[in-house]
Amino acid sequence: MSVETSKGWEPKIVAFACNWCSYAGGDLAGLNRLQYPSNVRIIRVPCSGRIDPQFVLRAFMMGADGVLVSG
Amino acid sequence: MVNASGPTGGKIKRPSDGKIPQAVAFIKCVGSRDDVKGRSYCSRACCMYTAKHAMQVVEKIPDSDAYVFYMDVRTAGKGYEEFYQRSVNAGAQYIRGRVSKIYPHGDRLVVKSEDTLLGKPIEVEVDMVVLATAMVPAAGSADMAKLVGFSIDKDGFFQEAHPKLQPVETFTGGVYLAGSCQGPKDIPDTVAQASAAAVKVAALFSKDKLATEPMIAQVDETKCTGCEFCIPICPYQAISMKPLKTRVHSHTVERQVATVNKGLCQGCGACVAACRPCALNLNGFTNDQIVSEVDALCL
Numbered sequence: 161m162s163v164e165t166s167k168g169w170e171p172k173i174v175a176f177a178c179n180w181c182s183y184a185g186g187d188l189a190g191l192n193r194l195q196y197p198s199n200v201r202i203i204r205v206p207c208s209g210r211i212d213p214q215f216v217l218r219a220f221m222m223g224a225d226g227v228l229v230s231g
Numbered sequence: 232m233v234n235a236s237g238p239t240g241g242k243i244k245r246p247s248d249g250k251i252p253q254a255v256a257f258i259k260c261v262g263s264r265d266d267v268k269g270r271s272y273c274s275r276a277c278c279m280y281t282a283k284h285a286m287q288v289v290e291k292i293p294d295s296d297a298y299v300f301y302m303d304v305r306t307a308g309k310g311y312e313e314f315y316q317r318s319v320n321a322g323a324q325y326i327r328g329r330v331s332k333i334y335p336h337g338d339r340l341v342v343k344s345e346d347t348l349l350g351k352p353i354e355v356e357v358d359m360v361v362l363a364t365a366m367v368p369a370a371g372s373a374d375m376a377k378l379v380g381f382s383i384d385k386d387g388f389f390q391e392a393h394p395k396l397q398p399v400e401t402f403t404g405g406v407y408l409a410g411s412c413q414g415p416k417d418i419p420d421t422v423a424q425a426s427a428a429a430v431k432v433a434a435l436f437s438k439d440k441l442a443t444e445p446m447i448a449q450v451d452e453t454k455c456t457g458c459e460f461c462i463p464i465c466p467y468q469a470i471s472m473k474p475l476k477t478r479v480h481s482h483t484v485e486r487q488v489a490t491v492n493k494g495l496c497q498g499c500g501a502c503v504a505a506c507r508p509c510a511l512n513l514n515g516f517t518n519d520q521i522v523s524e525v526d527a528l529c530l
């Protein structure tokens with residue numbers, strides 16, 4: 161399922177996932193042994209309201225290609 | 232009406248002229264289970280009380296007819312199916328179909344419908360029509376929820392914290408739900424939920440200290456400018472202002488700073504993201520911790 165180009169490049173995606181919905185969904189996916197792409201790196205937050213725009217900017221600054229905010 | 236101490240002294244009478252009706256039509260799911268009317272939910276209590284009312288009509292008025300127009304008969308509950316069968320055996324006539332029209336004929340009413348089991352149109356002439364209307368939230372309940380600080384669901388009923396695991400709690404600490412304010416229900420369910428809510432409250436009061444989640448917001452009073460921006464942001468109304476006295480150049484200055492009620496804060500961190508001077512932080516999910524996580528994951 162991972163996005164790959166001919167050169168094998170994969171985008172680095174930082175996902176902020178709400179503890180109560182998306183993160184729980186990720187957990188459930190794990191329990192059901194479903195694979196998700198390893199280039200998505202998840203950060204658990206207590207609520208999508210906790211996400212400071214600075215975290216998003218920081219991720220881009222540190223080289224992330226995409227940021228997913230889910231909640 | 233069938234209550235001996237009611238307005239008609241226990242007699243079933245037409246409200247319009249006080250006549251005793253010989254034929255009564257009951258129409259179920261009026262406004263419930265109807266996306267077009269904006270209410271997709273089932274009102275839950277009406278199948279059973281309609282069975283009761285239809286049975287009371289045939290039992291209390293000699294030689295009377297009770298017609299019940301229905302979509303389904305929902306009898307989920309202990310002894311409920313048996314109760315419905317009792318109503319049918321007592322003589323209530325169940326007709327599966329949605330009523331399309333009711334019009335007056337002399338001093339009676341004609342109810343037009345389709346009998347979907349027989350697949351043909353049907354018309355019955357009755358003296359009284361009883362509607363099982365949808366159970367809806369009380370007027371002003373949304374304002375009350377806002378005032379107390381908890382949420383309502385898509386239909387306007389009060390929202391429980393979790394449909395299975397926290398059915399009497401709200402998202403606001405110390406506020407519990409019981410009865411049809413949370414969703415349509417009958418008396419046994421209301422009593423069960425109210426008993427559960429009462430026990431939750433008793434458990435709260437049985438201790439002199441309250442255990443809360445450690446992940447709650449904290450104010451750095453030296454940084455707080457007292458802008459009050461966080462107060463309307465908190466969905467749980469956990470933030471208020473308090474005076475703070477500080478010594479500046481040998482005299483005392485009093486200013487207002489934010490303070491978090493540890494019992495009410497649910498640790499969502501919305502205030503932290505909104506705090507411009509970065510005076511608020513969330514224990515366990517501090518700005519530094521999340522930024523470090525971002526840095527580590529981006530390596």
Ligand SMILES: Cc1cc2nc3c(=O)[nH]c(=O)nc-3n(C[C@H](O)[C@H](O)[C@H](O)COP(=O)(O)OP(=O)(O)OC[C@H]3O[C@@H](n4cnc5c(N)ncnc54)[C@H](O)[C@@H]3O)c2cc1C
Binds near residue numbers: 279280283409412417
């Ligand atoms: C026609 C009909 C027949 C029914 N028959 C049966 C039956 O036979 N058996 C059965 O099990 N169930 C029956 N039910 C369902 C039953 O009535 C409800 O389950 C039950 O009343 C719910 O109890 P409650 O305490 O949650 O709400 P309610 O009984 O509605 O009580 C809520 C109370 O809060 C008060 N209130 C509202 N807003 C405010 C406010 N802002 N401030 C202060 N007070 C306020 C109201 O005045 C009211 O007294 C029937 C329902 C209907 C509509």
Ligand code: SF4
Binds near residue numbers: 272273275276303305
């Ligand atoms: S309880 Fe019965 S009458 Fe009431 S809305 Fe549900 S199905 Fe219709």
